[in-house]
Amino acid sequence: MWQRTVDWLTYGLLNLNKNSLFGGAVNFFIYDVIKIIFLLFVVVFGIAIIRSFLSPEKIKAILTNKNKYVGNVLAALFGIVTPFCSCSAVPLFIGFVESGIPLGVTFSFLIASPVINEIALGLLWSYFGLKIALIYVISGLTIAVFVGVIIDKLGLESWVEEFVYQIKVGKSANEAAQITFRARSKDAWAYTFGLVKKILPYIALGIGIGAFIHGYAPEDLLVRVAAKTNPFTVPAAVLIGVPLYSNAAGIIPIVTALISKGVPMGTALAFMMAVTALSLPEMIILRKVLKKPLLATFFGIVTIAIIFTGYLFNALI
Amino acid sequence: MEIKILGPGCKNCKKFEANAVEAIGKLGIDAEVEKIIDIVEIMSYGIFSTPALVVDGEVKVSGRVPSIDEIMGLLRS
Numbered sequence: 001m002w003q004r005t006v007d008w009l010t011y012g013l014l015n016l017n018k019n020s021l022f023g024g025a026v027n028f029f030i031y032d033v034i035k036i037i038f039l040l041f042v043v044v045f046g047i048a049i050i051r052s053f054l055s056p057e058k059i060k061a062i063l064t065n066k067n068k069y070v071g072n073v074l075a076a077l078f079g080i081v082t083p084f085c086s087c088s089a090v091p092l093f094i095g096f097v098e099s100g101i102p103l104g105v106t107f108s109f110l111i112a113s114p115v116i117n118e119i120a121l122g123l124l125w126s127y128f129g130l131k132i133a134l135i136y137v138i139s140g141l142t143i144a145v146f147v148g149v150i151i152d153k154l155g156l157e158s159w160v161e162e163f164v165y166q167i168k169v170g171k172s173a174n175e176a177a178q179i180t181f182r183a184r185s186k187d188a189w190a191y192t193f194g195l196v197k198k199i200l201p202y203i204a205l206g207i208g209i210g211a212f213i214h215g216y217a218p219e220d221l222l223v224r225v226a227a228k229t230n231p232f233t234v235p236a237a238v239l240i241g242v243p244l245y246s247n248a249a250g251i252i253p254i255v256t257a258l259i260s261k262g263v264p265m266g267t268a269l270a271f272m273m274a275v276t277a278l279s280l281p282e283m284i285i286l287r288k289v290l291k292k293p294l295l296a297t298f299f300g301i302v303t304i305a306i307i308f309t310g311y312l313f314n315a316l317i
Numbered sequence: 318m319e320i321k322i323l324g325p326g327c328k329n330c331k332k333f334e335a336n337a338v339e340a341i342g343k344l345g346i347d348a349e350v351e352k353i354i355d356i357v358e359i360m361s362y363g364i365f366s367t368p369a370l371v372v373d374g375e376v377k378v379s380g381r382v383p384s385i386d387e388i389m390g391l392l393r394s
Contacts, residue, residue: 055365055380056365056366056380057365060365085327085329088365088366088367088380090325090356091356091359091360091364091365091366091367092365092366094356094360095360095365098360163357167357167360167361168360168361169360169361169363170360170361170362170363187381288356
């Protein structure tokens with residue numbers, strides 16, 4: 001339905017040649033913009049509503065005194081709905097550790113939070129459908145649970161900055177215990193609108209570049225460089241992805257175009273996870289509470305897990 | 318009235334502070350705004366996400382940036 005409207009717009013209203021490269025690129029651009037904005041609103045709004053029911057205080061209460069493995073899974077699930085930012089990561093980490101939640105469980109949360117990114121989820125859904133989007137969520141959850149369990153087994157508690165253990169968290173403030181669904185929706189809507197507005201320029205830029213690649217880049221070039229049979233593409237994609245962070249939203253449309261030109265799905269997903277999950281700003285935030293060896297271990301294990309996921313996807317799809 | 322804004326200095330914290338200062342100005346009340354950036358002190362208020370607003374020792378908002386109108390309402394009551 002959307003495709004027909006967009007076809008009418010580009011080939012009818014704008015009178016572009018259906019068979020020209022430029023016409024194709026414009027059509028691709030308009031169609032993507034409409035679809036992406038719609039699905040982003042759906043995903044971001046949905047997650048914002050779920051989040052309004054799960055305050056950090058509530059999550060902490062649920063995770064306290066849970067069986068370790070159950071705790072890892074729950075923590076990873078909660079991580080999905082919690083955005084990772086400098087405002088929440090450090091206080092949450094301290095709050096978790098202080099209330100006796102095991103370090104491994106805390107890490108499952110810390111990993112899932114940036115790995116499973118609501119914007120990436122919305123974009124994947126709009127480009128590849130719900131199935132791929134769900135696979136992205138499940139592999140992110142698996143990484144979070146798995147790495148959390150490993151960190152727990154390694155017994156790295158002494159590599160957390162000492163001051164974290166000395167902090168006495170004050171009695172929990174119980175702000176806004178009862179709010180109406182109307183108020184929740186209003187807050188969630190404001191959040192969604194603000195977020196989508198903020199990332200829109202990046203998305204437009206990404207789609208623009210994507211449309212260009214879609215129309216112009218020679219197909220066999222990329223296939224030759226990033227073929228499934230080349231074992232180095234997955235680690236290379238991950239290593240390129242780690243320093244890229246701020247443009248996560250804009251990078252995904254480019255990835256899409258790359259996939260349409262023959263880059264394997266697993267390589268592309270690994271690249272995207274590296275972009276969203278590992279970054280320098282994140283490292284700086286976590287350095288406040290983690291000593292360097294633990295920080296390095298954390299980044300190392302997550303990197304390996306992402307590379308592994310990339311190989312797995314390439315083998316499966 | 319003693320008003321504290323808790324936050325490590327992220328974007329949201331700055332926006333929060335600007336909103337709070339504006340709200341106080343609109344109400345025309347005599348209040349001192351103090352910024353708390355030390356994480357140990359922030360945690361002593363029992364909050365798990367910043368920015369947060371503390372009025373006379375009581376946590377009013379945490380983990381989000383309220384509008385100027387909302388802050389005005391909180392300060393009035």
